[in-house]
Amino acid sequence: MDFTDKVVIVTGAGRGIGFAYAKSFALAGAQVVIAEYDEQTAAQASEKIKALGKKAIAIKCDVSSETDVNQTVSAVIKEFGKVDVLVNNAQRVPDIRPAEETTPEDMKMAWSTGAFGTYLFTHACLPHMKAKKFGRIINVASMSGVVGDPGNSAYGSNKEAIRGYTRQIANEYGEYNITCNVICPDAMTELAKDFFAANPDTFKDAKLQIPLRRFGDPEKDIAPVVMFLASPGGNYITGQTIGVDGGMTEAR
């Protein structure tokens, strides 16, 4: 896949699957923008990509801050004149607990960094994509939300809001050649490692629930699907949810 001359924003690309998206798009020729609130990992991520001779910049941005998001998109437009691809990947994940013990802070953490951040970035990019009659937006949800995993009411409900918002954008902006899709990934990342360290009993079970019996690899298994949705091959796909999870969502 060739993304030469394409401008790609990936939120939360300092580490994990977000970094895999950023690196993969850059290796395919894109100018990548890492929008990440952890200044240190953001800088390290862009340095790693530049060390490969590819194009990346890091912008410190909290996706839950309207000011940060608008400033980030303005800076990208000023520097590069457009946004071709937006990957709304950033997310903070509250601890697992029953719905009745889920706190307002859990809800705010999940929704502000997930659904609200997805809204803010999409909202800021849409006028620029509309003007160019081109835009590829890929949002990130989770199997947890799709199946209503117990203990995940804050995170899961927020991820399902992202799927609903995806369909809205697909319907309202298709006429401007803007597609909007959502993937539900499953990969062994820092986030997943933290989760399994806190919930060791779930580790064995988790693998058994994946028909392919392994966790996904961010670069080899997840990033290529996001790139496909942003490539000409994905031109006629919009409003869809794609499980990139070894078959786990459908199998449950």
Ligand SMILES: NC(=O)c1ccc[n+]([C@@H]2O[C@H](COP(=O)([O-])OP(=O)(O)OC[C@H]3O[C@@H](n4cnc5c(N)ncnc54)[C@H](O)[C@@H]3O)[C@@H](O)[C@H]2O)c1
């Ligand atoms: N890892 C999995 O198996 C899995 C499964 C389902 C869904 N997901 C989703 O995939 C995405 C990436 O997951 P991951 O495992 O790489 O997570 P991760 O925690 O390793 O990475 C998330 C990144 O987002 C950044 N971030 C968090 N809040 C932010 C904010 N407010 N502003 C800017 N950046 C922020 C973090 O600093 C981090 O770099 C998330 O949306 C997650 O919910 C992951």
